[in-house]
Structures are given as structure tokens and as C-alpha cells.
Amino acid sequence: MNLAFYPGCSLEGMANDYARSIIAVFEKLDVGLVEIDDWTCCGATAAHSLSDAMSVVLPAKNLAAAEKMGLDIVSPCANCFNRLTYSRKMLSKNIYDVPWNVTGKSKVHDMTRFLAQPDMISQIKDNVLMPLKGLNLVSYYGCQMVRPPRITGFTDYENPRTMDHIAEALGANALDWSYKATCCGASIGLGRRDIQLTLSARLIQKARQTGAEAIIVSCPLCQANLDMVQTEKGSQKVPIFYFTELMRLAFEGKACSIKNFRMHLTDPGPLLRKKALID
Amino acid sequence: MEQVTEKKDTYTPKEISATRRIIGDRGEYFLRSVEGETMANISACYQCERCTNACPVSIYMNINPHQVIRYVQLGWREELLRSTTIWVCLSCEMCTTYCPNDVDVAKTVNHLRNMAFRSTVPPAEKVLAVFHETFVKELQRFGRVNEFWLVGSLNSHPDVLKEKIKTGALKEELFLGLELLKKGKLKLIPHRSKEMKKIRDICLKETRGTI
Numbered sequence: 417m418n419l420a421f422y423p424g425c426s427l428e429g430m431a432n433d434y435a436r437s438i439i440a441v442f443e444k445l446d447v448g449l450v451e452i453d454d455w456t457c458c459g460a461t462a463a464h465s466l467s468d469a470m471s472v473v474l475p476a477k478n479l480a481a482a483e484k485m486g487l488d489i490v491s492p493c494a495n496c497f498n499r500l501t502y503s504r505k506m507l508s509k510n511i512y513d514v515p516w517n518v519t520g521k522s523k524v525h526d527m528t529r530f531l532a533q534p535d536m537i538s539q540i541k542d543n544v545l546m547p548l549k550g551l552n553l554v555s556y557y558g559c560q561m562v563r564p565p566r567i568t569g570f571t572d573y574e575n576p577r578t579m580d581h582i583a584e585a586l587g588a589n590a591l592d593w594s595y596k597a598t599c600c601g602a603s604i605g606l607g608r609r610d611i612q613l614t615l616s617a618r619l620i621q622k623a624r625q626t627g628a629e630a631i632i633v634s635c636p637l638c639q640a641n642l643d644m645v646q647t648e649k650g651s652q653k654v655p656i657f658y659f660t661e662l663m664r665l666a667f668e669g670k671a672c673s674i675k676n677f678r679m680h681l682t683d684p685g686p687l688l689r690k691k692a693l694i695d
Numbered sequence: 696m697e698q699v700t701e702k703k704d705t706y707t708p709k710e711i712s713a714t715r716r717i718i719g720d721r722g723e724y725f726l727r728s729v730e731g732e733t734m735a736n737i738s739a740c741y742q743c744e745r746c747t748n749a750c751p752v753s754i755y756m757n758i759n760p761h762q763v764i765r766y767v768q769l770g771w772r773e774e775l776l777r778s779t780t781i782w783v784c785l786s787c788e789m790c791t792t793y794c795p796n797d798v799d800v801a802k803t804v805n806h807l808r809n810m811a812f813r814s815t816v817p818p819a820e821k822v823l824a825v826f827h828e829t830f831v832k833e834l835q836r837f838g839r840v841n842e843f844w845l846v847g848s849l850n851s852h853p854d855v856l857k858e859k860i861k862t863g864a865l866k867e868e869l870f871l872g873l874e875l876l877k878k879g880k881l882k883l884i885p886h887r888s889k890e891m892k893k894i895r896d897i898c899l900k901e902t903r904g905t906i
């Protein structure tokens with residue numbers, strides 16, 4: 417089975433470690449990723465702020481390309497997933513002037529939900545070489561992946577569980593907490609840093625109160641934000657992992673080098689060594 | 696026409712009739728146009744404030760989300776376009792998700808933000824407005840948005856630069872940028888799409904060439 421892979425702009429820059437871990441993980445799974453040729457930006461948070469119609473038309477290029485490939489799209493970034501899904505839904509109304517031909521036959525999958533399907537979970541379990549025993553973590557989904565539910569299709573938008581299922585399949589303890597889908601304020605960081613810091617500091621504090629030693633995320637913007645605010649003095653460190661990084665660690669065991677985590681600003685080394693997951 | 700904008704405990708009869716006039720003619724028209732363009736079900740709001748309670752940033756807004764809906768019903772366009780609300784909103788969709796009456800509050804706020812971009816009303820949060828514009832400008836340059844170029848061209852905007860020097864944010868960002876560069880998190884040379892012409896045409900058409 418193959419999927420059209422839409423990485424999104426972040427995975428080329430700030431989140432290129434996320435991209436590498438995804439590729440390493442999918443090599444082990446029974447699913448091929450084919451990158452969409454010459455994909456372009458989905459418009460993210462800015463295009464719809466300027467014009468809602470622009471945010472519908474811009475992603476159409478990628479939808480059309482995937483249809484030409486005859487594959488469903490998988491998106492690792494929560495924001496891209498949201499924009500592509502919204503675009504696909506609105507284009508079906510046929511009221512926009514679009515230079516590409518989109519029929520809507522390619523579905524858009526969010527990567528966590530795709531991997532949390534029962535058959536993928538059993539594949540993940542088969543591939544685990546080193547269970548992540550004793551690692552207490554919380555999963556954080558953010559806004560764009562789950563809301564609004566009528567676009568994203570999440571029925572459990574108040575308590576999403578997709579990454580929790582994956583973490584449990586890897587042998588880690590996924591803890592319950594109330595802030596799974598509370599906004600981290602990343603998108604406002606370049607303009608109003610005070611708001612961003614207030615929102616994300618609260619998330620980290622709550623995660624710590626829950627007893628989490630790490631947070632797993634799937635959104636590159638959330639990762640960058642939660643990782644970066646911890647460079648502020650005085651805050652206690654909680655490493656922020658992409659969920660595929662932990663999959664890779666469990667799949668490769670001791671062969672997975674600490675170098676794979678070198679791009680984190682909040683160094684996960686001490687935690688992983690304490691749990692004897694890495695040398 | 697006299698407008699009543701400040702909140703007071705009591706209003707003079709003249710002020711009350713001024714408010715009524717606004718509800719009467721402008722309100723109907725504005726409500727119908729916004730509702731028609733967003734399909735946001737604005738008339739169904741019964742002011743339960745659930746949207747405002749769900750909103751993570753309502754304390755930073757001068758008009759709360761439930762008030763935005765009421766203001767649209769009243770036709771108070773200028774107050775809305777001048778508000779900090781439309782810029783501070785994170786599009787987190789909490790308000791829409793929890794509204795019991797299916798009012799699409801987030802879409803309404805976003806629609807007002809779209810209107811503000813096309814109006815002559817100066818934005819209450821200058822840096823945030825410039826950020827959105829810069830993002831789309833960068834999108835038109837390569838087809839993909841590169842963080843390094845994005846922050847660079849945002850900070851070279853005169854208004855942003857002034858603001859950031861004043862608050863000291865620029866220094867912080869420079870240190871952070873250096874750290875990111877050392878970690879290999881920045882890609883310096885972006886990929887350029889082959890279909891730039893089509894992408895530029897879309898942006899030009901939708902932004903009416905304003906950026």
C-alpha cells in the first residue's frame with residue numbers, strides 16, 4: 417500500500433528531524449510513502465487570515481497532484497492536515513475559481529490517526545525491538561488536528577486518543593490529562609510573545625503536574641513552541657518528542673543514536689539515559 | 696448618526712434611540728451580508744457566552760467572542776474592525792466547537808479579519824497584521840515558506856523593527872536564531888515551485904493586490 421506524502425514547509429526547515437524519523441519509521445512498516453512532486457505551501461495560518469477563499473484554493477495544487485498519482489494523502493503536520501481537509505471539503509461546493517482540477521477522490525489522512533488504526537497498531541507492535549518501559553508521557557494534539565470536528569472528522573475531539581494508542585503500543589505509559597487539545601499559542605509567537613509564553617508555560621506546568629516526563633506531539637509548530645519556551649530561565653525541562661521519534665527509538669533499540677535527538681533545544685539525553693533507553 | 700460605543704450604566708433617551716436606529720437599518724444589512732458570506736448561523740446566538748468561556752485568549756481581547764456576534768447583529772462594523780479581537784484570535788476553533796447553537800464564531804472572527812485587511816481601518820495589532828501579510832508574500836516568492844526568510848523579511852519591516860527594538864524582542868530572537876542555526880534547524884536556500892505563476896495569480900486575485 418502506498419500513500420502520497422505531503423510533508424509541508426516546516427518539515428524542510430525547523431522540523432527536518434521529524435521528517436527523518438518519519439522516513440525511518442515507514443521503512444519498517446508495510447506502507448510506502450511517495451512524496452508529492454513539487455508540493456507547495458498549504459497557506460497555514462496566514463492565508464485564511466487574509467482571505468478565506470485563498471486558503472481554499474492554494475492547497476488545491478497538492479490535492480490535484482495526489483489525485484494524479486492515484487493515492488490518498490497523508491500529512492504529518494496538524495495544520496497542513498486541517499488546511500488540506502478544509503480545502504477538499506470546500507472545493508466540493510464548486511464555487512471557487514481553481515486552476516487545478518480536483519475531484520475529491522484522494523482522501524486526506526492525519527498521520528497519527530492513520531497509524532492508530534488497528535492493523536497499523538499491530539504492525540507497530542510487531543516492530544518494537546525495545547519497549548519504552550517506564551517512560552511516563554502525555555500526548556498533546558493541539559488545535560488544528562482535532563478542531564473543528566466537522567472538518568477534521570475527529571469524534572473524540574475532547575479526548576483524542578490516537579497518539580496514546582501508539583505510545584501504548586510502544587510500551588510507554590500514556591497518562592491522562594486535560595490539556596490534550598488546549599491551544600499552545602504558537603501561531604501568535606512572532607507578534608505577541610507574551611500571549612504565547614502564557615499559554616505554553618501553562619501546558620508544560622500541567623504536564624509536569626500530571627507526572628509526565630516527556631510530551632509527545634505531532635504538530636511541528638507545537639513542538640517548536642513548547643521546546644523553545646523552555647529555554648527561558650527557571651522553567652523545568654520536559655523534552656518534547658515527535659511521536660515518530662519515539663517509534664524510531666523503539667524500533668531500532670540501542671542502535672538508535674542520541675544524535676537523532678540533537679536538534680532538540682530541551683535535551684532529551686538525561687531522561688533517555690535515566691530510563692536506560694539509550695547509551 | 697450618533698453612535699453609542701462606550702458601556703454605561705444608564706443611557707439618555709437620545710442615545711437609546713441612536714442605538715435603535717443602528718439596529719434598525721445598518722444592523723440588518725451587515726448581519727445579512729456577513730451571515731451570507733460565512734454561513735455562520737449568526738442569528739441563532741442567544742448570548743450564553745460559552746464561546747467566550749472556551750476561548751483561551753479572551754482576556755487579551757477588547758471585544759469578547761460572544762460580543763463579536765452581538766456586534767455583527769447590531770451592524771457595528773467599525774468597532775469590530777478596530778478591535779484587538781480579530782488579530783489576537785488564534786483560530787483555535789474552541790468557540791465554534793462548543794457553541795450550542797452551531798454559530799461558527801471562529802469563521803466570523805476570521806471573516807472580520809479578512810474585511811479588516813481590505814478596509815482602511817488601521818489594525819489594532821500592527822505586528823500581527825504585518826506577520827500574516829509577510830507570510831503570504833513569502834509564499835508568493837517560492838511557493839513554499841521558509842522560516843529563515845520569513846522571520847528575516849518580517850523583521851526588516853520598519854514598523855516591526857521599531858516595535859521589536861523597543862520591547863527588546865529583537866535581541867532575544869537573534870540569540871534564538873543563532874541557536875537554531877547551530878542545531879541545524881534552519882534551511883537557508885528554499886525550494887522554488889514550478890507553478891509560481893498560478894500561485895501568484897491566486898494570491899493577487901484574493902488579496903486584490905493589497906500586499
Ligand code: SF4
Nearest residue numbers: 740742743744746794
Ligand atoms: S456560544 Fe454560541 S450561542 Fe453562546 S454566546 Fe457564543 S455564539 Fe452565542
Ligand code: SF4
Nearest residue numbers: 750784785787788790
Ligand atoms: S478561534 Fe479565536 S475567538 Fe475562537 S476560541 Fe479560538 S482564539 Fe478565541
